[in-house]
Amino acid sequence: MPHQKDDVYGDHISHQFNEELAELKTEFLKMGGMVEQQLNDAVQALVEGDSALADEVRARDKAVDQMEVEIDEEATQVIARRQPTARDLRLVVSVIKMVADLERVGDEAKKIAKFAIGLAEEGKAPRGYVEVRHIGNHVATMLHDALDAFARLDSEQALQIMKEDKRVDEEYQAATRSLLTFMMEDTRNISRCMSVMWVLRALERVGDHACNLAENVIFMVKGEDVRHTSMEEAERVVGHTRG
Amino acid sequence: MNTMNPSLSNENVQRDTAEPGAEGGRGKPAEGVIEYGKTVGTPFSDNPKFSLRDVDVFYGQSQAIKSISLDIAKNEVIAFIGPSGCGKSTFLRCLNRMNDSIDICRVKGQLELDGQDLYDPKRDVVELRARVGMVFQKPNPFPKSIYDNVAYGPRIHGLANRKSELDDIVENSLRKAGLWDEVKDRLDAPATGMSGGQQQRLCIARTIAVSPEVVLMDEPCSALDPIATARVEELIAELSESYTIIIVTHSMQQAARVSDRTAYFHLGHLVEVNKTNKVFTAPEHELTESYITGRFG
Numbered sequence: 342m343p344h345q346k347d348d349v350y351g352d353h354i355s356h357q358f359n360e361e362l363a364e365l366k367t368e369f370l371k372m373g374g375m376v377e378q379q380l381n382d383a384v385q386a387l388v389e390g391d392s393a394l395a396d397e398v399r400a401r402d403k404a405v406d407q408m409e410v411e412i413d414e415e416a417t418q419v420i421a422r423r424q425p426t427a428r429d430l431r432l433v434v435s436v437i438k439m440v441a442d443l444e445r446v447g448d449e450a451k452k453i454a455k456f457a458i459g460l461a462e463e464g465k466a467p468r469g470y471v472e473v474r475h476i477g478n479h480v481a482t483m484l485h486d487a488l489d490a491f492a493r494l495d496s497e498q499a500l501q502i503m504k505e506d507k508r509v510d511e512e513y514q515a516a517t518r519s520l521l522t523f524m525m526e527d528t529r530n531i532s533r534c535m536s537v538m539w540v541l542r543a544l545e546r547v548g549d550h551a552c553n554l555a556e557n558v559i560f561m562v563k564g565e566d567v568r569h570t571s572m573e574e575a576e577r578v579v580g581h582t583r584g
Numbered sequence: 585m586n587t588m589n590p591s592l593s594n595e596n597v598q599r600d601t602a603e604p605g606a607e608g609g610r611g612k613p614a615e616g617v618i619e620y621g622k623t624v625g626t627p628f629s630d631n632p633k634f635s636l637r638d639v640d641v642f643y644g645q646s647q648a649i650k651s652i653s654l655d656i657a658k659n660e661v662i663a664f665i666g667p668s669g670c671g672k673s674t675f676l677r678c679l680n681r682m683n684d685s686i687d688i689c690r691v692k693g694q695l696e697l698d699g700q701d702l703y704d705p706k707r708d709v710v711e712l713r714a715r716v717g718m719v720f721q722k723p724n725p726f727p728k729s730i731y732d733n734v735a736y737g738p739r740i741h742g743l744a745n746r747k748s749e750l751d752d753i754v755e756n757s758l759r760k761a762g763l764w765d766e767v768k769d770r771l772d773a774p775a776t777g778m779s780g781g782q783q784q785r786l787c788i789a790r791t792i793a794v795s796p797e798v799v800l801m802d803e804p805c806s807a808l809d810p811i812a813t814a815r816v817e818e819l820i821a822e823l824s825e826s827y828t829i830i831i832v833t834h835s836m837q838q839a840a841r842v843s844d845r846t847a848y849f850h851l852g853h854l855v856e857v858n859k860t861n862k863v864f865t866a867p868e869h870e871l872t873e874s875y876i877t878g879r880f881g
Contacts, residue, residue, distance in 0.1 A: 352879050353879055354878055425877070426865070426877050427864065427866065428877065429877050430865060431865065563866075
């Protein structure tokens with residue numbers, strides 16, 4: 342039976358419970374928005390050599406960390422006071438797991454910002470920025486779509502994100518290969534190329550976290566855990582209609 | 585093989601009678617949401633203690649149970665949950681023929697205990713109720729001593745030949761019910777002087793004193809405080825090693841804590857039966873989900 346309503350968490354007998362779950366969702370999406378901004382700013386700071394922006398990203402990471410703590414606290418309170426079950430329970434459990442992923446994305450953004458400052462100090466843009474921009478856009482879109490899938494409880498969209506992660510992995514492999522050839526061409530490139538490698542690695546990790554978010558969205562909607570299963574299994578779960 | 589009591593089966597009652605006490609207000613689910621007589625999940629077992637097929641129960645003209653089919657496995661703990669008036673207690677009371685005492689109540693369908701017809705007119709109901717014991721919502725000790733409460737059943741069923749045998753049964757039953765240490769020095773004291781939680785555990789001891797195979801529990805903790813409730817739940821876990829336990833409860837957390845399987849009843853239908861783990865994390869039926877998440881009920 343499909344959920345036809347926008348707010349499947351809002352029709353409890355207890356209005357207070359509705360509000361607590363709505364608050365949890367809203368706070369999570371707010372944290373998601375912060376982390377998206379952090380990622381976009383970090384990539385922009387790197388590509389444009391904007392150290393000031395990179396500093397801002399590093400400073401704002403504390404706020405992201407603080408949100409993780411607050412959301413975990415709220416989720417714990419809901420469990421303690423409401424003993425949620427079924428889809429409510431899956432929402433709360435997923436949020437607890439997903440804030441950890443968001444916080445890690447925030448850390449990756451901070452890491453990219455740190456490299457952005459180092460690279461900006463060294464001067465002109467080295468090779469590899471095209472790849473950074475490309476993969477950065479790709480994982481930023483995945484992150485955005487994962488938050489969107491969460492907000493709309495869209496397991497189909499979540500499944501697409503899981504598929505995108507495979508492409509990011511391929512792009513990452515290709516980018517590291519080309520950076521290796523730059524390093525072999527001219528050993529003076531090595532230090533800078535290594536920094537870019539680390540940035541690419543961080544972006545690839547962001548893709549993994551977006552993929553984790555997507556898996557949690559599928560769990561929230563379908564009640565089945567698709568982590569560590571094949572893509573075929575995830576497709577079956579998403580295509581599988583309830584009842 | 586289905587030799588039902590003719591007086592129970594020759595009724596010709598209209599099926600869709602008005603439902604008394606149907607819940608109103610927001611989130612009221614339409615009757616049409618339930619497919620008639622169809623239960624989702626895993627209602628059947630390879631190793632049934634009770635095998636129940638197409639069970640209908642009527643109170644006069646109104647049908648309280650609508651074509652329910654369910655197996656209850658040996659040594660499982662199964663919880664019946666659902667909103668008030670959903671038929672869970674009525675269905676429970678079919679299992680040791682407690683409904684026989686209600687004149688206007690009629691039971692139809694195939695109900696078997698260990699493959700034998702439960703409603704066979706030749707069946708000895710007293711013997712049946714010794715095999716299928718029952719614990720009620722309110723503790724109902726006899727106005728006798730603690731000892732005599734527990735010894736009553738074994739005496740009338742002739743389970744003990746000597747006083748020492750009876751003593752052993754009383755002690756073992758009280759031990760199993762987790763009550764022995766609290767009462768061993770005052771077995772002659774009146775049972776009515778005990779606390780509510782102690783009385784309920786005494787009733788459980790009284791039930792298991794006749795070595796039943798099945799224990800039916802109809803909201804056994806609803807009159808108890810949280811500590812007494814925890815003791816009874818602990819007891820359910822221990823008893824499940826040797827008995828089949830069927831518990832009706834209004835506390836979904838209790839169902840989640842004590843049972844292996846959970847059956848969700850709604851307006852006389854059995855909507856869903858599944859492993860308790862599944863019911864409380866990812867129920868299959870929308871109505872089950874609505875009930876356990878507090879959307880109506």
